[in-house]
Amino acid sequence: MKCIIRKDGTGEEQISFWCPGCDNMKTVPSKRWNWNGDIEKPTLSPSILQRTGPFPDGHTDICHCFVRDGNIEFCGDCTHDKRGVMPLPNIEDVIDMIVREDGGLGWTRKAATP
Numbered sequence: 001m002k003c004i005i006r007k008d009g010t011g012e013e014q015i016s017f018w019c020p021g022c023d024n025m026k027t028v029p030s031k032r033w034n035w036n037g038d039i040e041k042p043t044l045s046p047s048i049l050q051r052t053g054p055f056p057d058g059h060t061d062i063c064h065c066f067v068r069d070g071n072i073e074f075c076g077d078c079t080h081d082k083r084g085v086m087p088l089p090n091i092e093d094v095i096d097m098i099v100r101e102d103g104g105l106g107w108t109r110k111a112a113t114p
Contacts, residue, residue: 003039
């Protein structure tokens, strides 16, 4: 599956997927994004913009993307090295997940395969 649907501690539905640009999970609340309901070929709109920082050295990391038909499309303002369109990875290939009783998501990154 390319995304997972869960509820947070307040009962709000969340959509999570693995972002290969950030090399991390990205989560958006379903009530604020339009979602096509497909966990294998998700489409979310509008775009997703994440800024992290500023860090002590003053820089801010930016990831700006669209998720369309199971692919992630990185915008030109991203500060990571990923560009263009690529398939969203299958979450099970990247992480081991644990969905807690409170709806929270726990995960650990799988070891990279040689």
